Amino acid sequence: MEKEHIVLPEHIAIIMDGNGRWAKKRGLERTEGHKVGAEVFRKICQYGSDIGIKYMTFYAFSTENWKRSAFEVGTIMNLFRKYLEEMEEREGENEEAGYNIHFIGSREGMPEDIAQLMNVVEARSSDKDKIHINIAVNYGGRDEIVHAAKRLAKRIEKGELSPEDITEEAISDNLYTAGQPDPDLVIRPSGENRLSNFLIWQSAYAEFYSSDVLWPDFTPEDLDKAIEEYSKRNRRFGGI
Numbered sequence: 665m666e667k668e669h670i671v672l673p674e675h676i677a678i679i680m681d682g683n684g685r686w687a688k689k690r691g692l693e694r695t696e697g698h699k700v701g702a703e704v705f706r707k708i709c710q711y712g713s714d715i716g717i718k719y720m721t722f723y724a725f726s727t728e729n730w731k732r733s734a735f736e737v738g739t740i741m742n743l744f745r746k747y748l749e750e751m752e753e754r755e756g757e758n759e760e761a762g763y764n765i766h767f768i769g770s771r772e773g774m775p776e777d778i779a780q781l782m783n784v785v786e787a788r789s790s791d792k793d794k795i796h797i798n799i800a801v802n803y804g805g806r807d808e809i810v811h812a813a814k815r816l817a818k819r820i821e822k823g824e825l826s827p828e829d830i831t832e833e834a835i836s837d838n839l840y841t842a843g844q845p846d847p848d849l850v851i852r853p854s855g856e857n858r859l860s861n862f863l864i865w866q867s868a869y870a871e872f873y874s875s876d877v878l879w880p881d882f883t884p885e886d887l888d889k890a891i892e893e894y895s896k897r898n899r900r901f902g903g904i
């Protein structure tokens with residue numbers, strides 16, 4: 665990437681969309697698209713880290729995705745399991761890469777072994793800071809806000825907080841992404857122009873970039889294009 669004049673976003677969020685269509689176009693099962701999509705996820709994490717992105721969030725499985733066939737859900741779960749086992753086994757490499765891995769979303773309803781592996785991988789990578797990688801699994805933006813509201817309500821019930829303490833900052837601090845900067849750039853491949861319940865609170869001022877490329881075909885050059893476009897936009901945060 666031509667580095668001159670490029671403003672790197674600190675936080676890039678990506679909706680990994682189009683796996684099913686990619687597979688269908690090739691006469692394959694939808695699940696084959698997810699398998700290739702998982703490899704592309706690895707490549708884009710590495711590339712993001714190489715070019716100096718500090719935070720990347722990937723939408724991998726929404727609270728609505730449970731409605732898909734048992735076979736498709738099972739395949740996606742197996743891809744998470746494989747990735748987590750790999751992260752656990754290759755701890756040394758991971759350490760070197762400096763990945764701080766964090767899962768956002770509800771652990772409730774997740775297969776027990778996956779939920780445990782998530783805890784292990786998160787704990788082991790928590791002191792790394794080359795790049796923070798959030799993987800949204802069993803995630804829904806509205807669900808996240810409800811979860812934050814309940815946490816705050818419980819503190820009010822205990823007398824630790826008063827209603828006046830419920831500020832935007834208090835809500836941000838009780839989201840799964842607490843302590844992290846909001847996304848600057850949200851990328852959605854596969855030509856769709858919706859947020860689909862992804863980081864709806866955090867993306868209030870994010871630049872949205874839609875790419876026609878299907879996620880399994882997404883390359884580092886496509887990420888460069890999104891960053892170049894972001895770099896050209898003049899962000900005013902509601903001011904003039």
Ligand code: FPP
Nearest residue numbers: 680681682683684685701702724743744747
């Ligand atoms: C959306 O495309 C994609 C998903 C619901 C699953 C995404 C999961 C992965 C890429 C695997 C992630 C693995 C790791 C290790 C993080 P779609 O199926 O809705 O595509 P379509 O709109 O073309 O049908």
